[in-house]
Amino acid sequence: MSVVCIIPARYASTRYPGKPLAMLRGATGESRSLIERSWLAAQGVQGFDAVFVATDDDRIARAAREFGADVLMTSEDCFNGTDRCAEALGLLGDDVEMVVNLQGDAPLTPSWFLEDLIAGLRNDSQAALATPILRCDGETLAALKADRAAGRVGGTTAVTDSMRRALYFSKEVIPFTARSYAPEAPTPVFHHVGVYAYRPWALRAYPGWPIGPLETLEGLEQLRFLEAGHKVLCVEVEGKGRKFWELNNPEDIPRIEAMLAEMAQP
Numbered sequence: 001m002s003v004v005c006i007i008p009a010r011y012a013s014t015r016y017p018g019k020p021l022a023m024l025r026g027a028t029g030e031s032r033s034l035i036e037r038s039w040l041a042a043q044g045v046q047g048f049d050a051v052f053v054a055t056d057d058d059r060i061a062r063a064a065r066e067f068g069a070d071v072l073m074t075s076e077d078c079f080n081g082t083d084r085c086a087e088a089l090g091l092l093g094d095d096v097e098m099v100v101n102l103q104g105d106a107p108l109t110p111s112w113f114l115e116d117l118i119a120g121l122r123n124d125s126q127a128a129l130a131t132p133i134l135r136c137d138g139e140t141l142a143a144l145k146a147d148r149a150a151g152r153v154g155g156t157t158a159v160t161d162s163m164r165r166a167l168y169f170s171k172e173v174i175p176f177t178a179r180s181y182a183p184e185a186p187t188p189v190f191h192h193v194g195v196y197a198y199r200p201w202a203l204r205a206y207p208g209w210p211i212g213p214l215e216t217l218e219g220l221e222q223l224r225f226l227e228a229g230h231k232v233l234c235v236e237v238e239g240k241g242r243k244f245w246e247l248n249n250p251e252d253i254p255r256i257e258a259m260l261a262e263m264a265q266p
Helices: 034-043 058-066 081-092 111-122 138-149 200-208 213-218 223-227 252-262
Strands: 003-009 023-025 031-033 050-055 070-073 098-102 129-137 156-160 166-170 186-192 195-198 232-237
Touching: 003 034, 003 081, 023 034, 023 252, 031 034, 034 050, 034 058, 034 098, 050 058, 050 081, 058 070, 070 081, 081 098, 081 195, 081 200, 098 111, 098 200, 111 129, 111 195, 111 232, 129 138, 129 156, 138 186, 166 213, 166 223, 166 232, 195 200, 200 223, 213 223
Parallel strands: 003 050, 003 098, 050 070, 129 232
Antiparallel strands: 023 031, 098 195, 129 186, 129 195, 156 166, 156 186
């Protein structure tokens, strides 16, 4: 198992309990759970040698097995998805080159995002992990700002240096820009796509690193790598006309269903 995809899923989400089993209607009117749609997204990726759902919940495990997924049962003590991936890696042994964490709330993740991510980490021996970023157009930036104005914690943004090394991630919209942008116009804001490719040594070490003040404030697991002094590579990906949005709140369901219809996803 050279490149392993793990989809971490927990039922007891603070913001949205039971989120992995939330049903999403596709273009044909058929409803599938969020975790199934995320698993289906992983099936279309070239380069995965195995795909697992990692969970601590019997309801999620049962649903995953019913649609054909391999399941790794992990403990209730996992603090976040990276912790869960680290525990799952411990169940898989040492014959793993790379672990890709496909968050269970990102069913719209295009296959080329993940394929570019794998290539990016392979090409940068200094990075502990890699994660995709997508330049926002005016429409996406407006949606991020609308979430914050309404008091909702929605998508995450990323700021990098000129070599695409991560400087910071935030649930606020950064960097600040007072300009207005046309819906299709590029903006200086990058939407962080919540997917990670880890080197096994970094993933195994992660649970032992202290949770720092930035991770505590933002609630973003990737900040622990930065606070521990490790390089996080941001791989810029292209939307190629595809819309991207994560399911963070119940209010996101109509938006994602509209995108599934636009993509003609069943």
